[in-house]
Amino acid sequence: MNTMTDRNPTPSFPNVGVPLEKLKPKRVRRRIELTLWEKLYVFEVLRGLYVTSRHFAANMIGFVVPPKGKKRSVFTVYYPEERVTLPPAYRGRPVLVARQDGSEKCVACGLCEKMCPAHAISIVPAERADGDRYPSSYILDMSRCVYCGYCEEVCPKEAIVMSAEYEGLAETDRGNMLYPKEKLLRSEESVKGRIQYIKRIYSKCNY
Amino acid sequence: MLADFIESIAKIVFIFSINLGFFAPILGWVERKQSAVMQDRIGANRADIGGFTIMGLFHPIADAVKVLTKEDFIPAGANKFFHTIAPFICLVPAIATFAVVPFGGRYEIFGHQVNLVIADLDVGILYVFALASLATYGVVLAGWSSRSNWSLLGGLRASAQMLSYEVAMGLTIIGIIMVYGSLKLTEIGAAQANFFRWGIFLQPVGFILFLTCAIAENKRVPFDIPEAESELVAGYFTEYSGLKFVMFWMAEFLEIVTISGIVTTLFFGAWHLPFVTDAMLLSFFQFAGPNGAAILAMLVNVATFFAKVSFFIWLQMSIRWTLPRFRYDQIMRLCWKMILPISLINIFVTGLVVLL
Amino acid sequence: MPDIEKDLHTDYMVINMGPSHPVTHGTVKFLATLDGETIVDLKVDIGYLHRGFEKMCESGTWQQVIPYTDRLNYVSPLINNTGYALAVEKLIGIDTPERCKYIRVIACELSRLADHLTNVAAAGLELGAFTAFLYFVEARELVWDLIEDLCGARVTANYVRIGGVKSDLPDDFKEKTARVFKRCRELWLDVDKLLTKNRVFIDRVRDVGVISGDEAIAYGFTGPCLRACGVPYDVRKAQPYLVYDRMDFEVPIGEKGDNFDKYLVRMEEIKQSMRIVEQALEQIPRGPINIDMPQFRWQSKDDIGNRIDSLIFHFKTVIEGIKPPPGEIYLAVEGANGELGFYLVSDGSGKPYKCRVRPPCFVLTAAMSRLMKGRLIADIVPTFDMINMIGGECDR
Numbered sequence: 001m002n003t004m005t006d007r008n009p010t011p012s013f014p015n016v017g018v019p020l021e022k023l024k025p026k027r028v029r030r031r032i033e034l035t036l037w038e039k040l041y042v043f044e045v046l047r048g049l050y051v052t053s054r055h056f057a058a059n060m061i062g063f064v065v066p067p068k069g070k071k072r073s074v075f076t077v078y079y080p081e082e083r084v085t086l087p088p089a090y091r092g093r094p095v096l097v098a099r100q101d102g103s104e105k106c107v108a109c110g111l112c113e114k115m116c117p118a119h120a121i122s123i124v125p126a127e128r129a130d131g132d133r134y135p136s137s138y139i140l141d142m143s144r145c146v147y148c149g150y151c152e153e154v155c156p157k158e159a160i161v162m163s164a165e166y167e168g169l170a171e172t173d174r175g176n177m178l179y180p181k182e183k184l185l186r187s188e189e190s191v192k193g194r195i196q197y198i199k200r201i202y203s204k205c206n207y
Numbered sequence: 208m209l210a211d212f213i214e215s216i217a218k219i220v221f222i223f224s225i226n227l228g229f230f231a232p233i234l235g236w237v238e239r240k241q242s243a244v245m246q247d248r249i250g251a252n253r254a255d256i257g258g259f260t261i262m263g264l265f266h267p268i269a270d271a272v273k274v275l276t277k278e279d280f281i282p283a284g285a286n287k288f289f290h291t292i293a294p295f296i297c298l299v300p301a302i303a304t305f306a307v308v309p310f311g312g313r314y315e316i317f318g319h320q321v322n323l324v325i326a327d328l329d330v331g332i333l334y335v336f337a338l339a340s341l342a343t344y345g346v347v348l349a350g351w352s353s354r355s356n357w358s359l360l361g362g363l364r365a366s367a368q369m370l371s372y373e374v375a376m377g378l379t380i381i382g383i384i385m386v387y388g389s390l391k392l393t394e395i396g397a398a399q400a401n402f403f404r405w406g407i408f409l410q411p412v413g414f415i416l417f418l419t420c421a422i423a424e425n426k427r428v429p430f431d432i433p434e435a436e437s438e439l440v441a442g443y444f445t446e447y448s449g450l451k452f453v454m455f456w457m458a459e460f461l462e463i464v465t466i467s468g469i470v471t472t473l474f475f476g477a478w479h480l481p482f483v484t485d486a487m488l489l490s491f492f493q494f495a496g497p498n499g500a501a502i503l504a505m506l507v508n509v510a511t512f513f514a515k516v517s518f519f520i521w522l523q524m525s526i527r528w529t530l531p532r533f534r535y536d537q538i539m540r541l542c543w544k545m546i547l548p549i550s551l552i553n554i555f556v557t558g559l560v561v562l563l
Numbered sequence: 564m565p566d567i568e569k570d571l572h573t574d575y576m577v578i579n580m581g582p583s584h585p586v587t588h589g590t591v592k593f594l595a596t597l598d599g600e601t602i603v604d605l606k607v608d609i610g611y612l613h614r615g616f617e618k619m620c621e622s623g624t625w626q627q628v629i630p631y632t633d634r635l636n637y638v639s640p641l642i643n644n645t646g647y648a649l650a651v652e653k654l655i656g657i658d659t660p661e662r663c664k665y666i667r668v669i670a671c672e673l674s675r676l677a678d679h680l681t682n683v684a685a686a687g688l689e690l691g692a693f694t695a696f697l698y699f700v701e702a703r704e705l706v707w708d709l710i711e712d713l714c715g716a717r718v719t720a721n722y723v724r725i726g727g728v729k730s731d732l733p734d735d736f737k738e739k740t741a742r743v744f745k746r747c748r749e750l751w752l753d754v755d756k757l758l759t760k761n762r763v764f765i766d767r768v769r770d771v772g773v774i775s776g777d778e779a780i781a782y783g784f785t786g787p788c789l790r791a792c793g794v795p796y797d798v799r800k801a802q803p804y805l806v807y808d809r810m811d812f813e814v815p816i817g818e819k820g821d822n823f824d825k826y827l828v829r830m831e832e833i834k835q836s837m838r839i840v841e842q843a844l845e846q847i848p849r850g851p852i853n854i855d856m857p858q859f860r861w862q863s864k865d866d867i868g869n870r871i872d873s874l875i876f877h878f879k880t881v882i883e884g885i886k887p888p889p890g891e892i893y894l895a896v897e898g899a900n901g902e903l904g905f906y907l908v909s910d911g912s913g914k915p916y917k918c919r920v921r922p923p924c925f926v927l928t929a930a931m932s933r934l935m936k937g938r939l940i941a942d943i944v945p946t947f948d949m950i951n952m953i954g955g956e957c958d959r
Contacts, residue, residue, distance in 0.1 A: 026813040026831070042415055044761045048529040051756050052245045052694050056525075059244045075247040075701050087708075089733065091715040114882045117627040148630040148721045153729070154881050156867050156874065162715070201730035202864040246697035356578045360600070360940070428691050429763055432941070529757065531764050532691035534941045535600060 088197045091149045091162040093169060094140060095186040097195070104185060105159035108135040112151035112160055120144035121151065140184055142169060143177040152198060161194045210319045218325050222305055225513075226461055232267030234460040234520065239266070241521065242528045270453075277449035282354055285446070289352035294447070294454035297345030300338035301461040307334050308468040309393045311478050311508045312485060314501040323478075323505065324393055331390040335469060336377055339424055342458070343369040346426075346433060349455070350443035361443035364535050365433035369424060371542040376420035378550040382413040382557040383473050392469075396477030400484050406474035412553050414474045416546055421466040422523060423538065425459060429530040430538055467519035468512075475515055478508040575603055578940075582611045586689055586944050589954030591928065593943065600939045605932045609925075612954035620918035624884030625651060626725060628918060633719045635920060636956040638681045639674035639899045641710070644723035647918075649804060650894040650905040651725045655887045659854055663727050664805045665847040670713065670722060671805075671896075672836045672843070676747075677706050678899030678951075679787075679829045679836070686826065686948040687758060690767055695754045702750045705743045712739065725885065726860030727853030737844050744837050751833060759830070768822035772934045772946035779820060782933075783926035786901025787828045788950060792820035798897035809846065810839050825949040859885045884913020891917075900924045900951050922956040 062073020077084050086092075097105045108125035126136035151160050163186065171177050188195070236251075240263065243250030252263030281290050311323030328334050343366060350362015386409050387395045399405050407414055423430040433443050444455045471477060480488075488507060492500035533541070580586065580593040587593065592608035616635065620628045632647045633640040645667050652659065659667075680703040687695035707717040712733050714722035722729050758764045774784075776792040789796055797814045799807040815831035817824025853860050857876035866873040889911040895904040901923025908917040927950040934946055 026815050041762055044763070045526060045530065048757050048761065049525055051753050052525060052529050055247060055694075055753075056241070056245045059247060072249075074244070074249055075704070076249045078249065087712045087715075087733070089712060089715040089730075109878075111878065111881045115627065117623060117630045146630060146719060147716065148633075148719065149715060149729075150627075150630070150721070154861070154877070156864075156877070158864070199864065242693070246694050247701055248697070356576060360578075364600075431691070528694050530692065531687065531695075531758070531761070531767060533763060534767055534939065536939065537766050 086164050088193065089201075090164055091147050091152075092165045093142070093147065093163060094145065094151055094160055094184070095163045095165070095191060096138065096181065096184040097159050097161060097191060098185045098187050100188070102185075104134065104138075104181065105157050105188075106135050106138065106155075107133045107157055107159070108138075109133075109156065111154045111156065115150045115154045116145075117148060117150065118144040118146050120146075135181065138181040138184065140179045141177060142171075142179050143174065153202070158195055158198065161191050161198065163191055163194060210317075214319070214321055215325070218323065222310075222325060223302075226302060226305060226464060227457075230464045231457050231460055232271070234463065235267050235270060235456075236264055237520065238524055238527075239263070241524050245525070245528055274449055274453045279449040279451065282446045285354040286352040289348045290446075291451070293345050293349035293352060294451040294458075295345070296348065297342050297458040298454045298461075300342045300345075301458040301465065304335045304338045304465045305461075305468060307331055307392055308465065308472055309396050309477060310468075310512045311505055312393075312397060314505045316498055316501045316505075321501075321505070322393065323509065327391065327393050329391060331392045331395075332380060332384070332469075332473075333390060335465075336373065339376075339462075340369075340373055342462075343373075345458075346443055349447070350433075353443070353446035355446055358443050358445050361433045361445070365426065365443055368426070368430065368433065368535075368538055368542075371539060372420045372423040372430075375542050375546045375550060376417065376424060378547065378554065379413050379416040379420055380473070382410045382550075382553045385554070385557050385561055386410060392472050396472050396479075399476040400479055402476070402479075402481045405476045410474065410553070410557065412549065413557075414470070416550050416553070417473070418466075418470060420542075420546060421470070422526070423542070425462045425466060427459070427463070427523065428527045429532045431532055432535050432538065463520055463523055464516065467516040467523070470519055471512065471515040478512040480507070480511050573598075580943065586947060588685060589952045589957060591947075591952060591954070591957075593931075595940060595943070597940060600941070602935050602938055602940060602943075605935045605943075607928055607931050609928060610958050612958040614955075614959070616920065616959040617918055620915050622914065624881075624913045625887070625915060626880070626885065628915065629723070629725075630719065630721050633721055634955055635922070635959065636678070636898060636900070636903070636953045637718060638953060639678035640718060640720045641670040641674040641722055642678075642896060642898050642903065644720065645671050645805075646894065646896040646898070646903050646905050648723045648725050649896065650892055650907050651887060653894050654890060654892045654907055654909055655725075655859060655885075657726060657854055657856065657859065659727055660851050661806075661848050662850040663852045663854075665843050666728050666732060666852060667723060668805050668807065668810070669732075669840050669843045669847075670710075670720075670728075672839045673706055673710055673713075674720075675899045676833060676836045676840075677703050677710070679833045680706065682899075682948070682951045683754070683826065683829055683833075686945060687754070689944050689948055690764065692758060692764070695757050698750045698754050698757075702747045705746055709736075709740060709743055712736065724853070724860060726856065731852055732847075740840060740844060744841070747833075747837065751830070755830065759827075765823065768826060768945045768949070770819070770821050770823075771938065771942050772820075772822045772825075772949065774820040774930065774934060776820065778933075779930075782930045784901065784930070785926075786898065786923050787825055787832065788820075788901065788927055790814065791817035791824035791828045793818055798895055798902050802895070804894075804896060806843075810842050812839050812842075822945045822949045829949075880913075886911060886913055895921070898923050898956075900927070900953065900956070903956075920956075920959055922959065924950065924952045924957045928952045928957055 059074050066072050071078075071082070099105055108123050110123055110125070113121040113123050120141045122137070122139045122141075123135045124137040125133055127133055147162070149162050152162050240250040250263060251266050254263065254265040254269040256265055281287055306325040307328055309322075309324035309327075314321045314323075326334075346365040346369065347362045350358045350360075350365060353359075383395070383406055384390060386406075387398050389395060389398075395406075426433050444452055447455065485504065485508075488504040489500050492503040495503060576597045578595050578597055580595060582590040582592050590611035592611070594606040594608065595602050596604040614634075616631055619631055623631070629644055629647065632643040635643045680699045684696045684699035684703070687693075687699070710720060711717050713736070714720045714729060774782075774792060776789075776794045779789050779792045780794065784792070785796065785798075793816055795814050795816045798804075800814060812835045815828045815835070817828050857873050858880065861867070861877045861880055862870075862873040867877050887909045889909055891906070891908040893904055893906045895902045897903070902921065903923055904921030906917070906919040906921065907915060910916040931947065931950065935943060938946075
């Protein structure tokens with residue numbers, strides 16, 4: 001029963017330059033003439049009570065006999081005892097990827113610094129003795145980061161990725177929000193899933 | 208003489224503890240949990256003592272502790288006396304009206320007639336209406352003395368609404384009074400021993416009208432414009448904090464209980480189980496001797512009464528979370544143009560039927 | 564009773580429904596002059612959420628603007644992204660591949676769903692129907708879960724790029740969408756039963772905030788508010804962009820322009836949006852999702868790692884920004900509130916010279932004062948809700 005619309009449009013629409021059969025206008029049924037029963041509020045109250053009581057009963061039964069696959073039938077995820085399962089695309093906080101020996105993969109090219117829309121990254125590049133570039137100082141200001149994922153997208157070396165971490169990011173002192181390189185480093189194993197994901201979505205077959 | 212005294216004290220203590228000690232905190236919990244379950248979520252259940260959260264039943268205690276430790280301020284330039292006294296004027300009628308509601312019948316215990324009502328007044332139901340009118344003062348004073356535009360609007364709306372619905376409420380009750388022929392709530396309750404003499408069958412229209420007027424009197428959704436959260440921030444109790452705020456809140460919850468009690472007494476058979484009379488109960492409990500039987504029958508009846516009261520509390524809470532709220536002029540129109548004429552017609556029809 | 568009123572010393576009361584008020588949920592100030600409960604005059608004050616979007620765009624590159632556009636209409640961010648990207652692409656003169664257009668249509672319609680669900684939910688909440696609010700918020704959570712699967716964040720999506728989209732649809736998107744829409748339809752029916760034929764609700768919103776079609780056009784209304792007045796103008800039909808001309812959907816229009824019509828139009832548009840997403844998922848072709856022009860859209864990571872020209876263009880476009888030819892352009896898309904227009908001026912460098920947004924709800928908020936003359940103060944609530952003023956968009 002479609003209470004919303006009524007399929008006989010009166011042909012008196014203002015002309016907006018689009019032919020009617022392409023425009024397909026559909027009048028909403030605002031002239032809901034309430035029957036006498038509906039005008040007495042009682043039946044509306046009863047119908048509303050029916051809807052909410054149905055949810056009430058379903059949820060109460062769902063507390064005792066949960067539906068299959070879930071712990072309870074209400075929609076709530078009981079954080080922090082239960083966590084939401086995050087999709088692989090989820091953008092948590094940025095982390096720098098560390099190689100086997102603990103040093104960062106980052107070559108201080110500066111692309112993430114230039115791309116960041118919030119100007120949160122500051123890099124001071126330096127060169128090692130054998131000519132490899134590395135960031136001598138890499139500071140990511142977490143109070144400016146908007147978790148947009150651009151740094152991960154432009155990095156040519158997959159050296160910075162958006163992990164799935166979203167907890168523990170609040171600090172009481174603003175100075176602690178400037179994350180230096182040491183605080184940002186994570187081993188490659190711990191972000192392996194994310195690196196595989198970005199390799200897949202940014203690989204040739206998707207372009 | 209002494210037995211009467213003990214009986215009165217016992218009843219007063221019982222009702223006070225049930226009302227203030229049990230219903231007032233529990234209703235806060237019920238409101239949160241019931242609304243949560245209706246809305247597909249878990250309600251508040253994090254307050255714990257020693258790691259035990261029993262489904263959030265410690266939240267009322269947490270609320271009480273929080274409220275008692277809040278700063279109690281009076282806005283600058285407000286009328287101090289009225290600002291302080293308004294919550295009390297609201298709270299006292301809510302507690303005191305329960306004095307005439309009978310929660311059980313008459314029993315013979317240890318040779319003494321026990322009448323389970325605190326004050327068996329001859330004017331019964333009129334006492335309730337009289338006290339409910341006093342609550343209007345509390346609301347209006349709260350709104351006016353807070354020296355804030357929002358509170359003033361809330362108090363203004365409340366005064367008009369509560370006064371109009373007082374009038375309508377009085378008229379809706381006349382039908383029941385005519386049918387049962389008495390103002391005393393105990394007699395009305397006793398007259399409903401037979402299931403088919405319950406008020407709901409004799410006066411269905413009166414029930415609906417009375418429930419509507421009572422919810423309006425209590426300023427609950429859909430009639431909660433005096434405290435409309437989204438329009439008036441918090442209406443007439445915007446400028447209150449701490450214990451006084453909670454007193455307004457408690458007054459509202461206790462009035463829910465009172466309304467449920469009155470509706471049960473008038474329309475739903477008071478303390479009687481359907482199809483079970485007092486005599487049947489007494490004979491059922493023969494094994495315990497006459498006194499024991501009377502006590503057990505008394506307990507059964509009290510439990511039935513409170514079960515029915517709980518059902519009506521659930522119903523009022525459900526209605527609160529289902530309906531949107533009325534606009535101010537629509538509330539007035541509803542009262543004066545719809546409820547009042549229908550209740551007058553109800554009176555005429557009832558009068559005719561009673562006469563014939 | 565004019566003679567009585569002459570003797571009573573009455574005065575108008577000026578009340579300030581200030582920026583922090585439960586009903587002004589976009590930070591707007593209403594100065595209402597009241598005569599009792601009737602509104603004599605209503606002055607609207609906006610700008611409490613002005614963050615300098617247009618100035619910020621001038622100091623970033625063309626691609627850096629995209630996260631800023633997320634925060635314009637923050638309940639339907641993907642529509643803002645798409646509008647901006649389409650405007651820049653038209654300025655450059657490029658066209659994206661087919662699959663990309665379909666994905667953009669899906670993203671836009673999911674965002675539109677989220678916006679309409681939020682709006683009707685907020686209307687229910689502020690009128691006192693809390694349960695209707697929470698049912699639609701549950702539906703919105705499910706739609707946001709879909710968007711999270713797509714791009715990684717629920718609200719600040721940052722998904723559409725100039726010349727394509729960020730990444731492809733996930734593998735099981737179609738099944739997930741089917742499940743989510745089934746639940747959304749059930750919740751839609753529940754809210755319909757709770758609100759649409761409810762006399763309490765109808766009395767609150769019917770014949771409140773009435774405006775005629777001509778006057779609405781004079782004010783500059785677009786979107787659901789204009790369609791509620793009976794004018795069937797929808798940018799998706801009038802100036803079709805992306806692949807909307809291949810989609811079969813209807814445009815719900817109202818009759819009188821009051822709040823009830825706006826509510827009904829939005830409820831119907833929720834259903835139409837779901838229809839469009841399902842059709843797009845059926846018709847979507849295989850193929851590339853980005854154009855193959857490295858000077859405007861950076862290439863895949865394989866290319867960047869292996870080909871020197873991709874790497875060079877990647878560095879140049881990130882550091883200096885893409886360089887559209889000098890010129891100016893205005894392009895409008897159908898936002899959730901109406902016609903969302905982007906006026907871009909380019910001077911050939913990597914940063915926009917000007918990036919102006921035409922916010923649909925700016926004119927709607929301006930019309931509040933005309934809609935509210937002579938009504939009661941309690942009518943501000945449903946009218947302002949149904950206008951769906953989003954602070955981020957109105958104030959930018």
